[in-house]
Amino acid sequence: MKYPIQKRYGSFKEKRRRIKQNKPPVNRRIAVPSFFTLMNLFSGFLSIVSVAEGELERGAWLIAIAGLFDVMDGLMARLADATSDFGIELDSLSDMVSFGVAPGFLIYTFSLHELGILGLIISGIPPLCGAVRLARFNVNARLAPSNNYFIGLPIPAQAIILGSFFLTFRDEQVLFSNFDQGINSVLIPVVILISFLMVSTIKFDKIPRFDRQSIRENRGKLGLLLLYLVLIVSLKEYGLMAVFTIFIAKGLALGAVHYFGNYTREGEDVFQDYS
Numbered sequence: 001m002k003y004p005i006q007k008r009y010g011s012f013k014e015k016r017r018r019i020k021q022n023k024p025p026v027n028r029r030i031a032v033p034s035f036f037t038l039m040n041l042f043s044g045f046l047s048i049v050s051v052a053e054g055e056l057e058r059g060a061w062l063i064a065i066a067g068l069f070d071v072m073d074g075l076m077a078r079l080a081d082a083t084s085d086f087g088i089e090l091d092s093l094s095d096m097v098s099f100g101v102a103p104g105f106l107i108y109t110f111s112l113h114e115l116g117i118l119g120l121i122i123s124g125i126p127p128l129c130g131a132v133r134l135a136r137f138n139v140n141a142r143l144a145p146s147n148n149y150f151i152g153l154p155i156p157a158q159a160i161i162l163g164s165f166f167l168t169f170r171d172e173q174v175l176f177s178n179f180d181q182g183i184n185s186v187l188i189p190v191v192i193l194i195s196f197l198m199v200s201t202i203k204f205d206k207i208p209r210f211d212r213q214s215i216r217e218n219r220g221k222l223g224l225l226l227l228y229l230v231l232i233v234s235l236k237e238y239g240l241m242a243v244f245t246i247f248i249a250k251g252l253a254l255g256a257v258h259y260f261g262n263y264t265r266e267g268e269d270v271f272q273d274y275s
Contacts, residue, residue: 030084036073037090040066044098051102051109057170059106060163064240066098067156071207088141092134099159100127107191110166111184119184122191126162129195130155136199150204153197153248157204161194161244167237197248202255204247 043066050059073091077083104123112119133152140151169175169183179185205221228246231239 030077030087033073033077033087034090036069036076037087037094040069040073040091040098041094043069044094044102047098047102048105051106056106056110056166059102060166063098063102063106063159063163066102067160070095070098070156074207085142088138092138095134095155096127096131099155100130103159103162106166107162107187110170111182111187115181115184122188125191125195126158126198129198130158133198149206152200152202153194153204153251155198157244157247158194158198160240161248162191164237164240164244165190168241194248197251202251203258204251 043062047059047062047066050056050062070091073087077087104125104127107126108119108123112123115122133155136152137150165187173183176183176186181188207221207225228243231243233239235242
């Protein structure tokens, strides 16, 4: 004879078994890229805390470190064949903190706070445009993914440009003494420009896959990537500034050629915004 508690346990166990059978298979390999994504988020959190404590230099470098983790999670996802909707959403949430809120807070604390409410609004433009950029990317990544380029400036590039701007000119503000608003006279146009580029349809290079076919087809891109790494390691913040300035200038130049030339490369699809 079974007691009522035994019957209930048996019914519960059977229900759990049916639920487990009906669940879609889980790719446990997503844990690998997800770890790097969470380290990206944690770096962004530490950046905000550092800036709040007055350690702006540490906060700026933590944004760059978050960018490194962001690159690593994409590489790990491709190598482990662990790309998933969960990973896309987690990556976007992390990017919003590390590359939207953190750089906005950094530039506000650095100098834009001097402009009062105007400075607050301008500091909010990068996270606002970054949110639009990420939402559009997520929709289009599911419906029409592209392995060769980003549509619009990637939000990590925008964040690292702002971080490297601070690192480069934090002790050189005398260079801007002839401007009415000092360094803000240059920082404001930079913020507006790169925020606009995030929500634009200009194409920017992606890091190619590291398989044989991609290496053969993208030797130029890989050579340029190696040059970028050498500049960053050797010149530090100046290297960061130079690399991402080159990256943006290259995208703008190619975009201008395509726009004014009014042509599309053979086999290249016209971008369709599904958002």
